[in-house]
Amino acid sequence: MSEDATVASGGSDAREFDVVVFGASGFVGELTTRYLADHAPAGTRIALAGRSETKLVAVRERIGGAAAGWPVIIADADSPASLDAMVARTRVVCTTVGPYLKYGEALVVAAATAGTDYVDLTGEVPFVRFSIDKAHDIAAASGARIVHSCGFDSVPSDLTVWALYRTIADDGAGELTDTTLVLQSVRGGVSGGTIDSVRVIAEQAKDPQVRRLMLNPQALSSGPGSPPRAGMRSEPSDLNIVSARKVDPSLSGTLAPFFMASHNTRIVRRSNTLLDNAYGENFHYGETMNVGDIPVVSAVTAGLVGVGTGAFLGAMSLRPTRILLDRILPAPGDGPNKKTRDRGHFTVETFTTSTTGRRYRSRFRAHGDPGYKATAVMLGESALTLALDRDSLPERHGVLTPAVAMGDALIARLRRAGCTIDAVAL
Template sequence: MANNRLDVVIFGASGFTGKYTVYEGVKLLENLSWGVAGRDEEKLKRTLKEVGDKVEKDLSAIPIIIADVKDENSLQKMAERAKIIVNCCGPYRFYGEPVVKACINAGTHHVDVSGEPQFMERMQLEYNDLAREKGVYIVSACGFDSIPADMGMMFLEKHFDGEVHSVETYLKSWAVGPTSGAGIHYGTWESAVYGLAHAKELSAIRKKLFKEPLPYSKPKQIKRPAVHKSDLVNAWCLPFLGSDRSVVLRSQRFLYEHEQKRPIQMQAYVQFKSLLTVLMVSFMGIIFGILAKYSFGRKLLLKYPKLFSLGFISHEGPSEESMKNTKFSVTFYGQGWPKEEALSEPTDQHTTLPSKKIVTRVTGTNPGYGSTCIALLLAATTILNEKEKLPLTGGVLPPGACFAKTNYISNLSKNGLDFEVISATETSEN
């Protein structure tokens, strides 16, 4: 890469997520050269002025790059100006691929906050080999909720001191003060609508990408009922339909294929205060799923996000107050075997049931935007500062696989995301 490149360019900086990335970037990119990019120069200037006023700094000298996802030449020029592109321009199924292509062609790394399995896995299928040849790292899912899930799995395994068989995760969010307005911005809703509408694409992609099933340890992990009361968290729960599981299993596959590490089984759930809440969420989820299958239904979902999300989604997004007063946790319940019972080959099978358990947790504030933007920028700086600790020479990778041997978790912990071991026990039951 040319020495005169900016270290980081935030693309889509004037969008909702982009603005908060710029805000966090003032601190996290302080010792780096960085710029902002997008298609509207005036909006980018207003973003820098707005953020500058907020942090009481003059950001008028920050470089502005004009780039449009519909203009390949502009994307190429943008990519050539940076060592890494922080891409905040979604939905990625529509706008992500041209940026990825431009970055690979320019030899520029790329991180984003996509939670869209079809996009992420198709990019891996189509561009992984080329990215590796170019020495470029393309890492999606660098925000909430995938970072707590994938890096939380890495943290759990590091502290297990043995061989992990399986993990269940439970996501929880709650308010610690006054909240108002929506909880999530419209862009996330749009990604979910189109993701579900084209869910059938994923099966064909996975048949090409994952030709062999992972050799999991027996017994097969129990998948709990759709609606269930969990004794682990003492709450009513549903399967979590976000990208957590798909991202985690991609990391597990990578570590098995490249480091011969036994893959861990994983199921993800979300917990609620009451059965009534679970039933309401389930009902709205059924309506959402039906409407997303049809063109007219998608139009309704996209036109009336507040109605179909019970007020949780809006074009305006959450208020500053709501974001600051929203906390989250992901609790991990892992089980496996102590290190003296570990097997030498990842395909070997145990003759005893798992006899060791561990509980870990990741917590943070403002999951959708604060924690997300911090995780996104720290992913970028980790690639820049710790490239010698990254796997292979590049590629299209999930975050757990990419950052497992870096100081990424430590840096997240210094910036608002707490990783902790709650308990670890061994039993004599086999």
């Protein structure tokens, strides 16, 4: 079922700004602002938005350079009128204000209503479901592209599968079948904002309806209304422990669950739905993590990762254990220093076998801490793609995904920004 709506983006060329960064005074917001100051093409019209003029001006002064003359806009997630005024002034709103379940609902509706394109960093399935139900039809009618999860959640996942699809189609090699992402290497810390999102989701999951949504592998694979019912066994488990050779003969050892799979997999499956199931009738998608290629050691480690992931999520849902974890986990707004961010990196590889029996692998590699420096690159380039590359984008509107909204155009920008993104036959 396609949810595309071919609509001209009404009046966006007359907007005062190309991009407004909402939450620019937060940790990731400032990193994104700094990235745009250093890499946005000359003449790009950018403004900084948030609750505190003092903090926004301080960010602008710390960054300097191209940012020195950027206007500031006072807007508050708790003031719908201020959000309406902000989104009416820009082509794209780029928001880092999370947890999105707490602070994002009014903004996504405001952007959809105004015909303003929108990008965020959410890793919260219930928030994306809210967005689909409340904003998709509005955005489709207004010509807005609402694009969630434009950071480490879930750009590498979405674009590696998109790259496989494009390469297999170009080769005339049929469709994708079982497809698995493997986080091959990573260095970086856990974002305080991500932890805060886990706190909010754990609290929300006490509601049986929300819990059923989060366990539904097709939770995001429909238009507005109730998501399709799907058994947990219809797709690979988010806590999958698998033999690496079953993913691809070139791999060895045992693969552990990837802690971001419960969100990323839903985004990729939504992409397939929005593309009228172009990935294939037998397309199934899961995510894993490389914990070594020594059989016994990797098997034990994978088991421990699986148990630990489940235990952590359970502990976050219980008040006594959550209070203890809050003392040691990073708080919202916390983040590593520049040296640590610069030393970070990640590599993911996604494997599939086409319906003609040919094996393929795609790769996404980036320098910089995944949750901070690399995420600022992905989010910043997503905003610039929507703002500046409109002529090369497909005429799709509504609540979209990075691959469906931007696809090849975003890949091209990320490659120019230093990321490695490719897909090859094996």
